[in-house]
Amino acid sequence: MANTNKMIFAMVVGILYVVFGILKMLEGFGIETGLAESLLIPGDFFGGFCFVVIGAVFLYAVKELSAGVHMGVSYVYVGILMSLVFMAVYLLVMGADLLMFYAVKSEDYEGWRIIDSMRPGIYLGLLSLIGYFYWKDRFTTEMTKV
């Protein structure tokens, strides 16, 4: 089946986003998951909610594709677009941190390292970036036949 690749991709990425989203939400509530440090997960309730939404979009793709609905690929693409938007957001935040450190030289940023601004949104986004380039022609040209 032509969509098997997309289905596996959506399944893996979807689960990752949902899990990371839940971890973020838990940390946001102040519940220690013990994973925050090693996975660079910040406590952030609403940010976590957004991750769960992205994950849900991917998992919806799995639901439709596995039911044989070809249009289910829509959800893969929208999931990829959303995770790229969030990757861009976190990269911008990182850029802001860089400015704070180098240009503003803020006291709060003493001893700041680039890794302190590394977020799951960025490294999970890499997966979507791969997906984006892999299916790039779909994003740039109109689909003529499903």
Added chain:
Amino acid sequence: MEKKKITIALAGNPNVGKTTLFNAITGARQHVGNWPGVTVEKKTGKRTYKDTEIEVVDLPGTYSLTAYSIDEVVARDYVVEEKPDVVVQIVDATNLERNLYLTTQLMELGSRVVIALNMWDLAESRGDEIDTRKMEDFLEIPVVKTVANRAEGIDALLEEVVREADKGEHHEHEVSYGDDIEKKIIELEKIVGKDSALSGKYPVRWLSVKLLDGDENILEKIEGSSVATQVNSVLSTIKKEDYEAAMAEKRYETINTVLPQVCVKCIKGVTFSDMIDRAVTNKYLGIPIFLAMMWAAFEVTFTVATPLMEFVDMFFGWLAGVVAGSITNPVLGSLLGDGIVAGVGAVMIFLPNILLLFLMISLLEDSGYMARAAFVMDKLMYKIGLNGRSFIPLLMGFGCNVPAIMATRTIEDEKDRLVTILVNPFISCGARLPVYLMLAGAFFGRQAGSVIFGIYILGIIVAILSAKLIRGTVLKGKPSPFIMELPPYRLPTLKASAIHMWEKGSIYLKKAGTIILAGVVFVWLLSAIPAPGVDAAFASEEILGTEDSLIGVLGHIIEPLVAPLGFDWKVAVALVFGFIAKEIVIGSMGVLYGTGEDEDALAEILTAGAMNPLTALGLMVFTLLYVPCIACVGVVKKETGSWKWTLFMVAYGTTLAWIAAFLIYRIGTAIGWGL
């Protein structure tokens, strides 16, 4: 038991199986005659379904309801003038695109429509897979599958017809004709609405659309009315042929956006736009996706702005230094340093936030996503008693409530419009942001972003509940139809969005240079005049912004009002001056606490004991809900044309603000939270 009587009309393109369905419904109980004045055959029949007696009228088959042929005029006049309880449109399931054109026109007529999706057997055997649920969602019309020649689905159809006729109110979706044409439509609606003979008989929007469409039949009706000259003067400004073509195109554009969502196989090719729509208009995911996109926009607005704000801060710090170093006259120095630079600086520091927020809104608008967001929100808006069209003005409120309230002019229904105006100030505008940023930054550290997001959500919830409350009490009635605008997606260009950002953002700059400047100078003046009985020089160091100045006297007078909320007199004064512009709350706190434009110093004083997390949260909520700024109150007065409603809004908001802040402070203190 007395039987209920309803009349239904069957409409549809030629050859969709209308006659067959008519026979299947009425059986032998038929009557054939002529439509009055014309030689077109008129068939009527009767059918009793459960306890309802249904009179069925067969309309001539038509492709549209434009007055091109006698058939179309007959069909249309019947629907418009006789107002059957329900119009059943028979749609050929194997030819959706062509059939839906008539649907868009029936929707415009405001009739209650039920679609009989006929020839379902043929569509099914072709493997078309039509999603009737989606069809219902997009059109806001019940859809029943039928196979007329085997009399299948007739009972289900009648069931739906009876239910629709019984429904207290119904919600409609209509085609949007795009900004330029919509402007003309509204202009005409205002004129036509003045003639009560016309507006009592016909839907006003429909009349206006038809006039722009160049419909001879409607033009004749207008000729004899009291508004003929005014209508003609509007119509003389446009080229009719262009409008007619453009409007037909818009109807097809809407159909072509809806169709791929309803039936993938009915169309030749799926575009990427269609695929995005499938996900973002999903029943379950649509609203969460919208929330996530909004959060992303806010995250950029708040965090990315931080270094830029530092730069603005450095600039004003430098300016304050220059002022202090070069001006020797103490009064002038104080006016410039403690008044203008401090006050305006405290406000200007948020320029990066404001610009980024506007940039994000522009990006979302320019990409075409915002129109989908309005569509997704329509159902929810309808439930809370608002029109889908109210959504855009509410969203604009996040920037500034003043243009947002002016944008409600696109809502033609007066009650819809009034509710949208009255709840708009609860949508937290950019001017209130500095207050949150300052307080949340000082008291909530890394959680600041989420706290601020929560404040915004609170504003939305209060707006929703208030709308429901107002709709259920003082402004009873149903919201008017939702105009569906579904433009194709575009990759927004940074340039275009930046231009839009600047258009909106420069208003903020102008405000900083005028009304805010005047406001802070006034605050400074009051804080520089010694209180009666205090022996000190004007603008001398020891009285500036203290209880020994005039402002201190004023503050102590009003302090009892806000003391139950845990606010001191300085906060009270800041809130009073916040009426000039909400940014001044922070600007005047800078002046009053003697920290000037230095945000960090102010934060330090506040956290050192002047406030606590509870009062900070209370102040944020109070700032969110209490009387909006003077410009906003002015525009509400102007747009509602009523002091009564304006005062209602002011009193309602301020009361809510007081109660909310009181509860936060009292309950929080009682459970010992955040102390």
